[in-house]
Amino acid sequence: MTVFYVRKENYPVADKKLLLIDGNSITFRAFYALYRQLDNFVSPEGLHTNAIYTFKNMLDSILKQLEPTNILVAFDAGKVTFRTKMYKEYKGGRQKTPNELIEQLPFVREMLTDLGITSYELDQYEADDIIGTMAKKGEEAGYEVAIVTGDKDLTQLASAKTTVYITKVGVGELEAYTPEHMEEVNGVTPTEFIDMKALMGDNSDNYPGVTGVGPKTASKLIQEYGSVEGIYDHLDDITAKKLKQNLINDRDQAFLAKKLATINRESPVEVSLADTEIQAVDNEKLRTFYERLGFKSFLKELGADNIGEKVEDKNYEYSELTQANLSELTSQKSETLSFHLEMLGDNYHLAQFVGFALKFADELYVSDDVTLLQQAPLKAWLEDAAIEKSVFDLKRTFVGLHRLGIEATGLSYDMLLASYLVNNENNSNDLGEIAHLYQDYSVDTDLDVYGKGKKQAVPATPLLFQHLAAKVSVIEKLKGHLLELLKDHEQDGLYDEVEIPTAKVLAQMEITGVKVLPSTLLELENEFATRLVEMEADIYREAGERFNLNSPKQLGHILFEKLGLPPLKKTKTGYSTSVEVLEQLRSQSPIVDQVLNYRQISKIQSTYVKGLLDVIQPDGRIHTRYLQTLTATGRLSSVDPNLQNIPTRTEEGKQIRKAFVPTDPEGYIFSCDYSQVELRVLAHVSGDENMQEAFKTGYDIHSHTAMKIFHLDSPDQVTPLMRRHAKAVNFGIVYGISDYGLSKNLGITRKQAKEFIENYFEQYPQIKQYMDDAIKMARENGYAETLMHRRRYLPDIHAKNFTVRSFAERTAINSPIQGSAADIIKVAMINMQKKLVELKLKSKMILQVHDELIFDVPKDELEIMKRIVPEVMQDAITLDVPLIADSGWGHNWYDAK
Known part of the structure; x- marks a missing residue:
């Protein structure tokens, strides 16, 4: 305001x-x-x-x-x-x-x-x-x-x-x-802060201080001697030889730095x-200024008396569509139309229908009676592929109409996807919020209209109709601008050929859903419940008393006071009993291992066993939703429920997959996933000849890397531990890992980690060049880009703060790799769906888990699926190295792996 x-x-x-x-x-x-x-x-x-x-x-x-x-x-x-x-x-x-x-x-x-x-x-x-x-x-x-x-x-x-x-x-x-x-922050007074800067120098302002002196040393010296002058007056009192020599050598720099640092x-x-003194606002000049720059929201803040008719009115002219006047539309024709189907709630598989708005030519219609969509001519229009339809969220609209018995076609423009590609840091799915990004305040956000949480309610009809009219109008209004931005960014191909078709494939997958057996989950629930009771008894026996296992305070008392384990971290409410803390104490007492195992089983029980039982629909299936606009990398995310996150590292977690079965009891769950796709993308984008050669000749890339970082002559010399370390280096490099980060991951010294990384770059020199070039390009352009021109904006690439800037640099390295991998699996999904239709197969694509596609396959189609799925996935894109997709199948998802 x-x-x-x-x-x-x-x-x-x-x-x-x-x-x-x-x-x-x-x-x-x-x-x-x-x-x-x-x-x-x-x-x-x-x-x-x-x-x-x-x-x-x-x-x-x-x-x-x-x-x-x-x-x-x-x-x-x-x-x-x-x-x-x-x-x-x-x-x-x-x-x-x-x-x-x-x-x-x-x-x-x-x-x-x-x-x-x-x-x-x-x-x-x-x-x-x-x-x-x-x-x-x-x-x-x-x-x-x-x-x-x-x-x-x-x-x-x-x-x-x-x-x-x-x-x-x-x-x-x-x-x-x-x-x-x-x-409190620096240990020095404001004026002494100048002396601190003199000793440290300033990378941002580009002047040196004293070699080897950082914030801690500088603060300590100033606290002891008061100023730069005081330090040099008492130089003989400083006992640290290296520090003293640096102070002597850099004396002139220190005094120059103090002059430069002093305001x-x-x-x-x-x-x-x-x-x-603040003067009165010049409303007339300010109004002219805001109009010239297109600041509609600021114009509204000036008030109606100041802006006259210049601000667009929020009210839209529309006609209410009813059963009585529906027949009037029969004679009207249009090759394009804008359409919005309003539902209350995020989960459009179950959400309450609120109404719809339709705009074609210069006519705008709204209604709160969605059954009108099931009647001619509206149903015919929505199912006519020759009529191009612009919507806010293609997948949501398609699924919603499917629930009404309407198989929509001709959905060609998706405002949500277009906005996401232009600015993938904004992951709002609120049409009003997205419109505000483009300075269009003619449509209110859903929060303003419906309220929040349990208070959500459909507003009075006039407000609802105005809201629907505004939404369908802004879809049409911003279309040209967004499509032009996509073209300017060379993202129109990514939008038309990848994101829009992916949305249509995902809609079909979500509608199909995946069959889940409640009986299998109930068996697991009983088994885990018995085990949890036994584990509780073991923990109480080790503790010597009963207590509330789910209370961090009571658990902290047992571990750190009664049993005397070293408290590694404290919180505001007492001792930390986080997984990170307990993992470090695992070897010091059997009870720690017992607690961690108990927590693991308890989480699987509550989140996955009971959680999945709650979301099986009357058709015996789970219908997850895939969020296409959530991540900045382009990866898909599964929600309501999240089926991409079912545990695979523990046997108990894997057991959950036994409940996921094919439609036909004699059929198969067929799984196919890319092998090391991100490393293959890295080999391609870096052009590194050694890594490319390893993939082309079919070497195990982790063993190949292990040979180089451990200076071995033969793959036979590579131990499982060496391969594990090499794997951590390979994937760590993709994420721009430091020697410190690698040392923590592998439990080795920082010196060893540094040596591993140096050996890695010696073996793969063009990867180091790629990393340097990726950071340079991000600094120049302000963003990183995938093979298909998906952008990741990186404003922090210029940050003064080292930690913030370093994260942006790592993101600049990783985003083109992870984002390209995400684009590749989407292309594979699109091509696979086309192949299923082309061959008139009954097999259905039912799940996507990052680099893996899962299918529901009838018994008589298994052999053809074994052949075509890997072929289609491996041909999704042409890289300088081959893509490899590995398959598995079984009578449930567990056996398919």
Whole structure:
């Protein structure tokens, strides 16, 4: 909500609050907050607007929280400052500011002026210096001072009168840095923080400190000696030889760094405190500004008096479709139509029907009577393949209509899938929320209309009809824009040839479902119940008393107080008894192993045995839903229930699969899955000749890798443990694993892990080159891309924080591999469904579990399925190495593996 400010006269000085905003820092954060939606935020004139839009939202949130009377937004004037004269490499290593951000900066300044807020820049000085100088002026004049920035360098300005607020993840979320907080976080005072920076140097600002000195050492030195000068005055007192020598060698660097790190609080700023008083908003200029940039939501915040007729009215003209006027549609013809079927709830296999909306030519019809869809001409239209239909969610619509006895065809446009491909970080399935991403606020979100959770209810008819009309209209309205964005991203092929056909295949799979035997699950339930009682008795015997096994507090008392096991971790409520903690204590007492086994069986019992029994439908089948727009990699996810996550590592978990059976008692469950598909994709995208040769000649890739990292001459020398280690390296490399991560996974030293990785890259040199190139491309483009042009946006690839940036770099390496594997299995599903139809087979594709496809196969079709399924899967895409698919079959899913 827009906050309106006017000049407030005759304030007592003690009640005045000066807010100083680091303009460059906040604008930079605003730009990357919506970087994934960059192409969605474009003005009618073609200007990118994501930074301006988010800056405004952040500003509103900041003003609401801090309630200042005076504001100044400071900007950098340019790259050349008094610091670059001292050290020409200052800030020299920074990435070039994106042009899409540079073009928005003048408009941020213009918006601030229209909002009555002063902005300022000063030649040869940075925004930090302006803020430091104005903060000093404010303190001296008795003002309360607040500084908002994303740069912790400004925390050196914190004092009894000044609080520095650091922006965190999220629009307007702030962390307050006071002198007390500074000492708690860094162990030093705000002014001593300058000396810490001098010792550490700053990679972001590109100036060195003292070699080998990090935050902990720097803090310790400053706590002991007070300042850089104090350290060098007492150099002889430092006993650590290497540290002392580094301090001697880098003395000049340390003192230079202190000068560079120190904010100039005496800058020749020409702005007075009076100039920072908030002025009245210029509504007319602001309205013109928002109209020019296409900010409809901000226009609405100004109020109807200010925007006149310029904001699109939410009300839509429609006709209510009834039994009485249904016949009027018979004579009307259209080659295209937009259609929306409304259901209440996520699980469209069971959801209550609410109504529908239909738009063709210039006519818009709505109704809350879905039985009208079962009558002519609507049923005929929906089943006519010659009429192209645009919907919000193709799969949901298809399944919903199927429940009404309508076999829809001609479903050619899916707004949800189009939006997902353009911006796969937004996984909302709410049409209103997605429309808002494209700055169309003409349709309310479902939460606004229906409420939430148990409070969900169908609204009164006028509101419902308006909501349905808005939804079907926005489907049509955004279609051209989204399809154009897909074409610009070279994703139209991925959309038309992969995602849309996949949605149709998944709809058929979900409708078919998978047959599950309740009797098998009930047998397992009884077996596990008996075992759990026996396991409880064993645990109580070992503990010497009965207690509540499901109470972490009581279990913690037994393990760490009564039995004296070492507590590895504490929580707010007591000892941690997490799986991670107990795994480390497994060897120290039999009771730990017993508790872990008990938890494992208990989870299988509650989640899978009882859980699956609850969702078997009257037809004897489970109808899961596949989420096609959830993951950023393109992998499918199964929910209601999740059939991709049935345990396979334990025998008890595997037993669950015995309940999954074919339709025909004499039939088969047929399973076929890709062998090491991600590694094969890696061999292809990297072009590594050694890895490609291993796959082409049929070597066991893990044994092949083991030979190289352990310097062996023959595969016969590879032990199972060596192969396991090599497998961890192979898959770890795909995920950009570090030597530290590998050492933890394998329980080896970090030195050994580092040696494994070095040997790996020595054997597969082009994979190292691929990894470097993938990170470089992500930095240049802002995203990683699969073989089929699926994008994964990576705004954190430029983050200052090492951990955050490193995760983005690992994602840049992995996404093209994991995402391409996801695309390949989708192509295999599409081609397999075509083959089943082409050969008129009765076999049905019923499940997809990542790299595995599962079929319900009649007895007389088993032999042909053995032949065609691996063929189709292996021919899904042509890589530089062969794809291999391995098959299995049995009278239940357990036996098929």
